[in-house]
Amino acid sequence: MLLIIAGIILLLFLIKPKSTKSVPSYTPELRWNSTGMTVAGTSSMPGNASHQLNDPADIILDYENNLYIADRKNNRIQKYLFGILNGTTVTGSGIYNYSQYQLSNPARMIMDSNRNLYISDTSYHRIQFWPNNANYTMTVAGITNIYGNSSNQLYYPIGIALHPTSGELYISDQFNHRIMSHTSGTNFSTLLFGGNGAGINNTKLYYPYGLHLDLFSNSLIIANTFVNNIVRYVFGTNTWTLVAGNISGFAGNTSTHLNSPYEAILDPMGNLYVADRNNHRIQFFKAGQSNGITIAGTGANSSSATTLLLPRSLRLDSQLNLYVADTGNHRILKFLRY
Ligand SMILES: *[C@@H]1O[C@H](CO)[C@@H](O)[C@H](O)[C@H]1NC(C)=O
Ligand SMILES: *[C@@H]1O[C@H](CO)[C@@H](O)[C@H](O)[C@H]1NC(C)=O
Ligand SMILES: *[C@@H]1O[C@H](CO)[C@@H](O)[C@H](O)[C@H]1NC(C)=O
Ligand SMILES: *[C@@H]1O[C@H](CO)[C@@H](O)[C@H](O)[C@H]1NC(C)=O
Ligand SMILES: *[C@@H]1O[C@H](CO)[C@@H](O)[C@H](O)[C@H]1NC(C)=O
Ligand SMILES: *[C@@H]1O[C@H](CO)[C@@H](O)[C@H](O)[C@H]1NC(C)=O
Ligand SMILES: *[C@@H]1O[C@H](CO)[C@@H](O)[C@H](O)[C@H]1NC(C)=O
Ligand SMILES: *[C@@H]1O[C@H](CO)[C@@H](O)[C@H](O)[C@H]1NC(C)=O
Ligand SMILES: *[C@@H]1O[C@H](CO)[C@@H](O)[C@H](O)[C@H]1NC(C)=O
Ligand SMILES: *[C@@H]1O[C@H](CO)[C@@H](O)[C@H](O)[C@H]1NC(C)=O
Ligand SMILES: *[C@@H]1O[C@H](CO)[C@@H](O)[C@H](O)[C@H]1NC(C)=O
Numbered sequence: 506m507l508l509i510i511a512g513i514i515l516l517l518f519l520i521k522p523k524s525t526k527s528v529p530s531y532t533p534e535l536r537w538n539s540t541g542m543t544v545a546g547t548s549s550m551p552g553n554a555s556h557q558l559n560d561p562a563d564i565i566l567d568y569e570n571n572l573y574i575a576d577r578k579n580n581r582i583q584k585y586l587f588g589i590l591n592g593t594t595v596t597g598s599g600i601y602n603y604s605q606y607q608l609s610n611p612a613r614m615i616m617d618s619n620r621n622l623y624i625s626d627t628s629y630h631r632i633q634f635w636p637n638n639a640n641y642t643m644t645v646a647g648i649t650n651i652y653g654n655s656s657n658q659l660y661y662p663i664g665i666a667l668h669p670t671s672g673e674l675y676i677s678d679q680f681n682h683r684i685m686s687h688t689s690g691t692n693f694s695t696l697l698f699g700g701n702g703a704g705i706n707n708t709k710l711y712y713p714y715g716l717h718l719d720l721f722s723n724s725l726i727i728a729n730t731f732v733n734n735i736v737r738y739v740f741g742t743n744t745w746t747l748v749a750g751n752i753s754g755f756a757g758n759t760s761t762h763l764n765s766p767y768e769a770i771l772d773p774m775g776n777l778y779v780a781d782r783n784n785h786r787i788q789f790f791k792a793g794q795s796n797g798i799t800i801a802g803t804g805a806n807s808s809s810a811t812t813l814l815l816p817r818s819l820r821l822d823s824q825l826n827l828y829v830a831d832t833g834n835h836r837i838l839k840f841l842r843y
């Protein structure tokens with residue numbers, strides 16, 4: 506065993522290019538092939554067959570790059586093994602009926618280290634926990650079954666983020682314009698930020714969607730969708746700072762504008778990727794920069810291999826290949842980094 510490991514280390518050392526030897530830190534150039542590959546949803550038509558999706562809203566990749574897809578209008582979560590173009594349903598019967606076997610408009614997911622999923626079951630105004638391999642889900646937040654703004658209620662919750670060590674769950678409670686913090690094992694959440702009415706002021710949110718936890722800066726990156734910007738909320742403060750988009754809330758398709766951004770994520774270097782939904786494109790912002798470049802989609806709202814239609818979410822694998830929920834085209838596209 507030790508010999509094998511030593512052999513691998515030696516091999517890695519030998520194949521390491523000479524030119525990088527004297528360079529202490531090498532920043533790889535980030536670029537993606539602008540032609541996407543369809544990895545799920547191959548029929549081009551919405552539907553509920555095993556190779557079809559209907560308005561897929563989010564994607565999660567596990568350690569083996571198997572895909573979990575929030576198949577929103579089919580009210581189910583589909584799993585696609587890596588490289589396989591037929592999916593299986595892991596939870597959600599597709600029938601609209603409030604129970605632990607059903608979901609309504611599932612919009613976002615997050616996976617914990619044991620491969621369990623948290624699912625924002627948006628139109629049931631609750632967050633569900635799916636134990637790995639179960640055929641049911643359990644309610645962890647929004648237990649009342651009725652939308653509202655009290656501490657055990659949610660109102661069309663969307664984005665969710667999970668603290669990897671504390672297990673604290675953060676929820677973007679869209680129609681309450683607030684971010685809630687939920688401790689596992691309790692039936693109540695606490696207000697973290699917002700909840701003071703919709704607005705563009707830096708103490709308010711306006712229909713927040715995607716949520717991304719940035720441990721490095723102890724903050725949440727929030728897609729402040731209705732006012733077309735991405736903001737950062739640092740824990741312990743009561744204001745946000747602008748990360749991308751227009752501070753006054755204007756929509757646009759320039760390099761400094763966004764139009765109804767639904768999700769924003771960071772890579773390990775702090776670069777920002779935005780599902781710029783109504784511009785039918787994915788924008789990339791180098792860490793600290795407010796000028797974005799388009800890395801997927803052309804702005805045209807069609808269904809070719811280089812265009813997107815109303816993309817709602819995006820994820821990166823460990824190689825920084827980009828996966829896009831090309832929602833309006835009922836497919837998941839993968840854009841290879843090269
Ligand atoms: C991009 O992908 C297309 C289609 O798979 C392929 O033909 C092309 O060579 C790729 N380009 C690069 C730069 O990898
Ligand atoms: C897989 O999808 C194809 C269509 O792409 C379909 O013809 C086939 O029946 C599906 N296989 C299974 C096992 O569902
Ligand atoms: C799947 O789609 C078919 C054809 O549209 C429909 O008849 C059926 O009810 C759907 N099944 C579910 C579970 O939604
Ligand atoms: C859900 O379905 C079950 C059995 O199919 C039925 O008895 C029940 O009334 C339904 N509930 C709702 C809320 O529609
Ligand atoms: C869920 O799984 C259990 C145990 O395997 C089974 O008895 C039950 O019928 C399943 N329920 C549904 C709704 O699939
Ligand atoms: C909470 O809901 C109640 C009842 O609908 C409403 O009167 C109140 O203004 C809401 N509070 C906030 C902060 O939105
Ligand atoms: C949470 O609510 C459920 C359903 O009402 C109840 O069964 C459970 O005991 C409650 N848990 C706590 C910690 O209060
Ligand atoms: C935001 O609103 C609060 C309360 O209305 C106000 O005190 C504060 O000055 C406003 N901040 C900005 C930047 O406009
Ligand atoms: C916000 O957008 C508006 C309309 O496009 C523009 O006039 C304004 O300069 C922008 N603000 C900033 C700070 O770029
Ligand atoms: C950007 O918006 C302008 C004006 O609204 C429009 O003329 C142009 O076609 C748009 N560009 C793209 C790539 O969609
Ligand atoms: C798609 O683009 C066409 C032509 O620019 C426009 O008329 C249509 O409203 C667009 N549809 C969506 C969903 O953006």
